[in-house]
Amino acid sequence: MASERLRKLVVDIAKENDYGNPEIAINPINTGGANYTSALFTIIVSESDKEDLNLFAKVINVNEAIRSQLPEGIFDIERLAYEDLLKKYEDIEIAQNLPSSKRFVIPKYYGCNPKLFEEIIVLENLTEKGFTTYDRFKSIDWEYAAKAVETLAKYHALSMAYKEKHPEEFKQFTDNLKFQREMFTGVLRQLFVQRTATALAVTSEKHKSKLERYLKTEMTLDAVIKLSESPQRPVLCHGDYRPSNLMHRYNEDGSLEVIPVDFQTLQYGCPISDLLYFIFTGSDEKFRRQYFQDLTDHYYQELNSALRALELNPDVIYPKRAFELDLKEFLPFGLIIAIFSLPIVTVEVEDAPSMQADSSLEKVAKAKTGSSYPERMNGVINDFFRWGIIE
Template identity: 45%
Template sequence: MDTKKPTLRELLNKIAEEKHYENYEIDIKELLCGGANITSELYTAVISATNKDDLHIFAKVSVIGENLRAVMPPSFFYTEAYCYTTLWNTYRALEEENDLQDEHRLRFTKSYGFDLTRPQETAILENLMAQGYDVFDRRKSVDWSYAATAITELAKLHSLSFAYRQSNPEEFDSVVTYVKKDWNEAAMVYFEQIGLADAMKYANPEHLEKLQRYLNDRLKNVLVNSFAPMSHVVLVHADYKPSNLMHRVLETGKVDIKIVDLQTLQGGSPVTDLLYFIFTGSDEQFRAQYYEKLIDHYYQELSAALKRLHLNPDQIYSRQNFDEELKEKLPFGLALAVFTLPVITVDTDKAPKVNESMEITDFSVSNTSELYKERLNGVINDYVRWGVLK
């Protein structure tokens, strides 16, 4: 932390001066993420001065070293900066133009600035935790109230992307090109190998042969084509899991959610964000009760959001388009579970350590938990029941 703190303090000094804080004090604390973040060190800070309200800050400082930069897409921090400084302004303008009521607007997080100087790219945002927001426990399954709210916010995000494309298609296409993510082939091969190894080790014996045959034949194809849309491209979050959302419960009992961690935003299929949330955030019991309901809820919310933006859902993205794309993309949920559940379910003390010397091999979790076995086999059971694994 000592090597990053001076740079971070310089940025906070600049913010304090811009906000006209005089004789101010800045208190910086490191925030432990418990395995929920593997690209950055996290900090909170409070800027305080007499006769001024405290300014509560959340900061992310990159710890992606050269070893990881060689195999990961280079645009992570540029993408997040673009979202906060440019894309959100475009989306706000669309909301204003269509006179959306506050309850129907996307819940943006305030940004105080970015420093994109390598190797310690830094994002300075409002500290939502000071407003009562919290990170969802990555090891727990979502409940209906949380899931429904998260999917409503996702529908708002996607609807604004559809509206952006309709209002300015050339500019939209240039944005899609700018935020494109290309993974190094060696990284993809490595992820494929470790994912297969863990899945084969912990899958229940009665489904092992089906799983091995399916993953050997289709895993790489599913991953490569996962975000490619069948019909209409939108700007998707591409890592839409509960630990990348902040939530609080209001006095009314209503869940309030804000979308964060926008480094992976890219052009793709809206269905992949939906599947990402479901298969990283829920267990078999939740899906047995709510999977179909959540699918319907997404399209109903998307349709309503498009209409509020004066777009016709049947022309923009019909229920038939959506259902066909969902059927085509459904295998992505299985591939995603194979790759992500080892890290999502790992015990905090066994999670990959965040530091500049991280290698791609550090993403392998050697001591997977019993929860991983339970969640993985829950997904396998679903895909057998749905007829995908035969």
């Protein structure tokens, strides 16, 4: 049983942290439709005369049918992220004497069960420190968006620094991610027809025929895959950088802090893809009309700052002109991100699909969309007509 495996792992973690005879309370979390592949738990390890140890656990919760459609090692990526990659990033920051304000912050990692089909990750419980997730039914605001892309810029800058300072190690790590690319391509092929049909079903009549033609002749599935496989300056991307995977809090001085979680979809690709993913999963048309240019500019400025803090020259590593060209080339990918992701982002809690029982990727794709989906999807479509990408 998953609960028994989790308890055994927590007992081991308690011992490693000098809890001799602790009480352990494990409670499930209702994610409200924000997480499909895992069962989530909060854990309190307590013992007299010691501070409570507040933990968070993610237990893989996917049936055999769906599991068979995904690469074997997909759920081990997050362990590699915490045990290898993110520790390397911290080493780089320490070597550069970066002040805390310039560092990329992650939750403390306590341990895992890496066994295939039984994977568990245990981290500190950030909610006990006042962190929470953004309401996925609301569009992001400027303050939150600016801080989120600042955090993203630090993350991408560390990938660039890793590649520059430790090229052989970096290559070895990215080679281990090749199956993530295979997964990305495989899932796209399985869901593309269904997801595009879902989008077209709610598209306004004035745009429907042109959008359908665009998806059949220009932004085809093969074009999407080719675009995703051809970045000029690839980095280690988060892969699912949306508000549901970001924890945030307001500090006593009024400042906002954002911590990314869920590195399960870590992949090697264009940094623009993470930026667009955040924008098109987190914002509505009104926000993008007002802030799209400001936010992309802000990301580059923060990336520039983060690279300089790591003693790297942005004009060499990622010149502004190269960033602008990448943004222009990858912008159509934002439409595909919306087509694939908005049904998940906007689904009502009671309609959130399960990946247990007799579920499959096809059934997940056909899950009922939420009431805000038509407005959010048409907002994105309006953007692409307004920008002249679809004519």
